[in-house]
Amino acid sequence: MNEKALIKIVKNLMKEPKGILAIDESMPTCNKRFIKLGVPTTKEKRQEYRELLITAPDIERYISGYILFDETIRQKTKDNKSFVSVLQSKGIEVGIKVDAGVLDFKDHEGEKITDGLDGLNDRLKEYKSLGATFAKWRAVYTIGENTPSEDCIKKNAEIFAEYASLCQENNIVPIVEPEVLMDGDHNIEKCYDVTAKNLQIVFDELKKAGIFLPGMILKTSMVIPGKDSKVAVFNMEIAQNTIKCLREKVPNEIGGIVFLSGGQDDIEAIKNLNAMRNLGPLPWFLTFSYGRAIQNGALQAWAKNGNDVVGAQELLLQSAKNSSLASIGKYEN
Ligand code: 13P
Numbered sequence: 390m391n392e393k394a395l396i397k398i399v400k401n402l403m404k405e406p407k408g409i410l411a412i413d414e415s416m417p418t419c420n421k422r423f424i425k426l427g428v429p430t431t432k433e434k435r436q437e438y439r440e441l442l443i444t445a446p447d448i449e450r451y452i453s454g455y456i457l458f459d460e461t462i463r464q465k466t467k468d469n470k471s472f473v474s475v476l477q478s479k480g481i482e483v484g485i486k487v488d489a490g491v492l493d494f495k496d497h498e499g500e501k502i503t504d505g506l507d508g509l510n511d512r513l514k515e516y517k518s519l520g521a522t523f524a525k526w527r528a529v530y531t532i533g534e535n536t537p538s539e540d541c542i543k544k545n546a547e548i549f550a551e552y553a554s555l556c557q558e559n560n561i562v563p564i565v566e567p568e569v570l571m572d573g574d575h576n577i578e579k580c581y582d583v584t585a586k587n588l589q590i591v592f593d594e595l596k597k598a599g600i601f602l603p604g605m606i607l608k609t610s611m612v613i614p615g616k617d618s619k620v621a622v623f624n625m626e627i628a629q630n631t632i633k634c635l636r637e638k639v640p641n642e643i644g645g646i647v648f649l650s651g652g653q654d655d656i657e658a659i660k661n662l663n664a665m666r667n668l669g670p671l672p673w674f675l676t677f678s679y680g681r682a683i684q685n686g687a688l689q690a691w692a693k694n695g696n697d698v699v700g701a702q703e704l705l706l707q708s709a710k711n712s713s714l715a716s717i718g719k720y721e722n
Pocket of ligand 1: 411527566648649650651652678679680681682
């Protein structure tokens, strides 16, 4: 492991006023979103859409890294430039989703374990040769009466530690993404408790495995009520709960913390981040790594009129700019 090399990548990613754009939807997830909007689920259409996202002019003012999917890291623009070279020419770090999705957790109904450790070392080496400097691995937890169980939390945490260790051995910065899903009608207190317990166990395992914390990034969900909860909560309440939880459970030495949007309304995700930044000073660099909250407008516009790429790119840029402003606490609606 080359600690200096890892820190250099982290510094380039965690650079004010920027954040990370996630465009790493797996084939089934991407297809699901296309079907909903009437877009054919072909490789060509996925290429066309991802080209729009990757070539958006001036996006590097707000975005320091893109997370790609296996298919995307190998694709090229219509005029034959690799997607990776387009990003690199703008000084944007190239990231890659390396988990292989989730499997049912044996004997634990409704719980999931993330798959993909088999052959991971070889895949990391290949991705590195293709230009990747950071990676992402996501685990999901559903809040229910008896979930997530300690077994599920512990198992996923052990897997995170193995993944992060392999990444760092290959001088790739690991993003560790434990996502507490918004599904359900739980309140914010329940989400707090689950997130806190989960983060405690994740960091216990990462430390036990000797993970170099300044050379990794945590990607987390916010502490937020379930999407079927009927109780309205202000942005400031979400911000205060999230920051309190992170202060309690996330070591100060970590390279940075980024948020996923997780199906929140786009503007709410941006306002919540903005509120958090105004609670500073914070012990870690804090920014966004949104997928849907930045892509939604552009995807809908492109699905409606595939010829107006410039219009869709303008919407993408606007959402990236709003997220960037929120990352420095300067978003005004
Ligand atoms: P969302 O912001 O759409 O939740 O996506 C972020 C991500 O990377 C999920 O794994």
